[in-house]
Amino acid sequence: MKTLSRIYTWIIFILLYAPIIILILFSFNDAGTLNKFTGISFKWYVELFRDQAALNALRNSLVLAVSSSLLATVIGTLAAFGINKMRSKFLRGVIRSLTNIPMMNPDIVTGVSMMLLFVAAMAVPFSPLKKLGFTTMLISHTTFNIPYVILSVLPRFKQMDIHLTEAALDLGCPPGRTFMKVELPLVLPGVISGLMLGFTLSLDDFVISHFVSSPDFQTLPLYVYNQTAHEVKYSMYALCALMVFVILVLLLLVNFAGKKGEETKPKKSSAKKRRQQMRELLSGKENAQ
Numbered sequence: 001m002k003t004l005s006r007i008y009t010w011i012i013f014i015l016l017y018a019p020i021i022i023l024i025l026f027s028f029n030d031a032g033t034l035n036k037f038t039g040i041s042f043k044w045y046v047e048l049f050r051d052q053a054a055l056n057a058l059r060n061s062l063v064l065a066v067s068s069s070l071l072a073t074v075i076g077t078l079a080a081f082g083i084n085k086m087r088s089k090f091l092r093g094v095i096r097s098l099t100n101i102p103m104m105n106p107d108i109v110t111g112v113s114m115m116l117l118f119v120a121a122m123a124v125p126f127s128p129l130k131k132l133g134f135t136t137m138l139i140s141h142t143t144f145n146i147p148y149v150i151l152s153v154l155p156r157f158k159q160m161d162i163h164l165t166e167a168a169l170d171l172g173c174p175p176g177r178t179f180m181k182v183e184l185p186l187v188l189p190g191v192i193s194g195l196m197l198g199f200t201l202s203l204d205d206f207v208i209s210h211f212v213s214s215p216d217f218q219t220l221p222l223y224v225y226n227q228t229a230h231e232v233k234y235s236m237y238a239l240c241a242l243m244v245f246v247i248l249v250l251l252l253l254v255n256f257a258g259k260k261g262e263e264t265k266p267k268k269s270s271a272k273k274r275r276q277q278m279r280e281l282l283s284g285k286e287n288a289q
Contacts, residue, residue, distance in 0.1 A: 076149025
């Protein structure tokens with residue numbers, strides 16, 4: 001039975017990663033063909049960095065991914081803080097269910113609904129939104145990134161020691177400063193994970209971007225799609241290989257941030273032990289008096 005499970009696992013891994021490995025391998029093929037592999041060469045990577053349209057698309061993707069992930073991280077962290085502070089369990093459950101809807105929706109549904117919203121907004125007189133482009137893509141990417149940030153940050157608020165917040169407030173620290181000095185550092189691993197996850201999702205999004213973009217602002221996935229829809233350039237293999245490498249590095253960083261957050265859990269129990277010792281010390285002093 002174990003042998004069959006291992007064989008099944010290897011088959012799944014081969015089906016998932018064999019196309020990616022072949023893509024990366026042929027991005028170094030000097031012949032520029034899929035029929036034979038003549039030797040390792042960086043010719044297609046050099047050609048890629050000479051392609052001004054590809055570099056512009058890369059710059060647009062990076063600007064969009066950084067901007068949308070930062071906005072989503074700020075909004076999502078504050079939303080997670082507000083959800084955690086809700087006293088009504090029913091209302092908290094309703095809000096959490098609503099925030100999960102964008103993650104459960106198919107991308108094409110989100111893309112079409114966003115497009116219809118922006119078209120309706122552009123039809124309103126004196127609307128600041130005049131056309132599809134960077135602004136509409138920024139709003140869309142921020143919207144679908146927020147639930148993932150909440151999903152990353154909210155468990156950190158639940159694991160946080162509430163007595164530390166209460167102690168800071170009892171010592172006269174204002175709520176805003178308490179959040180910045182006490183609560184935010186404790187949930188920072190979740191914030192970083194949400195930020196990197198939002199950056200990754202925004203960087204490789206195609207479906208939603210396809211519906212809310214314009215020819216004036218083209219991201220890297222849209223550029224790759226437009227190139228492969230006609231005649232495939234072998235520099236596209238190099239571009240896809242670089243995207244796989246960047247996303248792999250980001251996912252490793254997300255996992256590293258999550259593990260660093262797990263390592264801070266024992267500090268919670270040690271803080272409880274110190275508070276218990278403090279209570280015993282105070283009660284001993286009162287008995288002595």
